[in-house]
Amino acid sequence: MAGNTEPLSPRAKLAVTAGKAAAAVSRAAGRGSGSVIGGKVALKLDPDLLGRLAQHLDVVLVSATNGKTTTTRLIAEALRASGPVVSNALGANMPAGITSALAGGSDAKYGVIEVDEKYLAGVARDVTPKAIALLNLSRDQLDRAAETRMLAEKWREGLSGTKAVVIANADDPLVVWAASSCPNVVWVAAGQEWKDDAWSCPACGGVMQRPGDDWFCGECGFRRPAPSWALSGDHVLDPHGSAWPIHLQLPGRANRANAATSAAVAAVFGVPPQVALERMYQVQAVAGRYDVVSFQGRDLRLLLAKNPAGWLETFSLIDPPPTPVILSVNARGADGTDTSWLWDVDYTRLAGHPIVVIGDRRLDLAVRLEVAGLDFRVCETVDEAVQLSPPGRIELIANYTAFQDVRRRVGN
């Protein structure tokens, strides 16, 4: 399809123009970038617009509970080696935001699109992607475990028989189960640190066996597929067994896994792993996920941990003790209003760090840390927490709305 320059219909053009106008009004009114409102107006005028905008693009969709924004950035950077890319790099990942992003990319050859998990099947129907990357599935809003299984079911049904090459994580049983309705799957051993949402077999409900890095269901025989790509330490192993070094400016094992998946995706588009991985080095901070800011004369690294799996991944990438750590937890709508998930996260991994606790639910977190036997202090504000932290760069880990609160305060 790439290179097809068939012009948009008058109706589609009108929808794009109206969408841009609405976005401009929204921006002028001080409501952010305006891209979502613009997309909503455009889709209302022309419900098929998303499919039409994607018509001339080779599209890859990226979905997961964690890491989709970063992986979208990595894939976009890799594919730029072979042509112009349009992407919803700012993370507006529902149909309106995606429409708006694609409307700005008429000269692009590739569309690299992050999709909210709930919308994946629908967007895949609309845009006929060439590839779909599925990274992981775990509880997102922190109090909603049962929804994870339903989401996997939705993927499985919605992607069944897709013509896209599906690049899927062989180490996440829910992802494997969702992807196994697809005829053409490239399995990547990308790892899975958070296993608590995958102890029961998604196929039959039986108990999952997990010897070493392997997994299988003792009851129905559902098991880990043999991967053709793998993350191995600081390297990506390609299907020929060659090892390619990963150099990223982004921290942590989770991001190396995202790079491995991105290399497998790039290969589907003809970009070799060496070229893809070299280009990924260009990706620096990912807005709203990892960021180093200066505040009160101190360096703060801001780390978003949206869900239990995210907290665990984050603990694995912070600097070792005695690096000071500030934790902030809220429980507003977007976070999930129940904080019982705190008991699912192994906070003993923070032993040895000086810890300060802030956020709306600092007392819930304090109880949790007390039981974990950790030393910590409780503060009202981030200002106070920074003043109390001993010298050195501070690692500040927060859940969704707490992260936004901190960013507003530290002015970034």
Ligand SMILES: [Zn+2]
């Ligand atoms: Zn089973």
